[in-house]
Amino acid sequence: MKKSRILLVLALVLVFSSLSLTSVFADSLPSIGIELDKTEAKVGDIIKATIKANDIKNLNGFQLNMRFNQEVLKIVSEDGSESFDDKTCPENGELIMNKNYSLFPAAENIISAGVLNFGRTYIDMGSYRQSNKPESTGSLAVLYFKVIKDAATEIVFEELGTMPGSNKGTLLFDWDGNTIKEYSVNDSTKINPNSSPAPLPKYTVKPISRPVEQPTAEKNNNIYIIILVAVIAIVVLLLFVFIFAGKNKSSGDDNLDNEEGQDEYDDEGQSSEYDETNDKDNT
Template sequence: MKHKKILSFLLTLLLLISTISVNMSYAETTPSIEMVLNKTTANVGDIITATIKINNVRYLAGYQLNIKYDPEVLQPVNPKTGAEFTERTMPVNGNLLMNEEYGPTNMVANNIKSGILNFGCVYTYANDYKAVGIDEHTGIIGEIGFKVLKSKNTSIKFEDTLTMPDAISGTNLFNWDSEIITGYSVIQPDPIIIEAEPLKDAYVSMELDKTKVKVGDIITGTIKIENMKNFGGYQLNIKYDPTVLEAVDLATGGAIETRTWPVTGETVLLNEEYGPTRIVMNNKSAGIVNFGSTYTYL
């Protein structure tokens, strides 16, 4: 009886291992090429690293890829050194099709100004490669760095081109018989969100001309901005105690009402060519001065 239990356990274990092997084999039968980004949210000045991967593409012996990006937003660079790509720069840090015994030959026709990276590699001695019978089917073609130049959402993707008429979404893969490989999927990276460029040493402040006063005195608050790059509008909400203070128009001395523009002596957002537009929503009973201005023709 004990032997039967042991036998039953071994059979169950064998069945479990077989099931796992089948699942693993099934997972490996999905050939693809993909571009993976190390981040999809970045700031101006950051470098985004794109890694191009091959997954289970059997008998791979060559490739040609066409990658499109926005050259106003991104600049291709070496992800390690930051050196800018040229028309003849290949991706770096790859581990596929690099065996010198089979004569790896690179082909590059980048167009940096147009935002195109077009490059490839092929084993010249593909017959020798095939004769050995050990194919390179999974690994990394290479890495490309993209330096963020501008605060604008963008994307990097494989894209078709007229110079590659038989391509699958901008990718051509070749086997060791020099035939085009089909039946694989092309996995594109997610869109890239470029966050607004952080302002350096920028601030808004309110300075009072005096902090010790008597009843009947007028305190003047001056609101200043510094280093607000690309400044085009504002809205401010100022709170005070209406049982102690009364907001007044410095030009007339009269109380500030719901629609009274509370500011005098402005030096920003005054150019009539850009249509400065004011908004006012004061509430003197609640002790609130709320106002703003923006250029209509930004």
């Protein structure tokens, strides 16, 4: 009886030990997530959302695509102003902020649709590696959302077709230029969960506009016009050459006639002088 009790106690200890180890191991897994300073907020309140990276080895850069319901939340700057626009890249995080490594921020947000797309990276990866001070855990950005409607909502990472190969709308890179793939992605907790739900509106990525293909007949007409213009240009050029050559030839013939006339005049003059001399001698 005592042995069975001992075995039961040992079994329970092993179970709880394995659960605690699993929990610790899960918490230490590389991850990226959104943490809120509050989940209950009235209209007019501002919610602070911190994007945190945890144990991302040798992090060198990131790009994030996030969505929020623009009918419920409005993204604002830290001072509460509405200066956060489509080209705003948050620069208030702890990671990827060292300007000594040629920091490069970029943003392509679509605020009117509730889409945030921004990132930062170190261009001088060599100096970053040589520093032997890799960045791995900390905040990537801090965002501020003003509540404009009482409704249950959330802030999420989402791939909208603009970041192929991303992990749920997130791309992370290490200091060797490789894409980091093994990490989990966590959205924010629900905001005002007891209010009426306000799902994210559907959003369709606008296709890239491309030049319209011209119809074949129109292409052929354009080719014929080009050929016709080229032929006319050649004909005009040949006419110009012939006219110029003709003028040169006419000028050359005139000069030749003048020279021949001068020669004949000289010959006649010499002949007359010769005859006068002979006449005097005969006399």
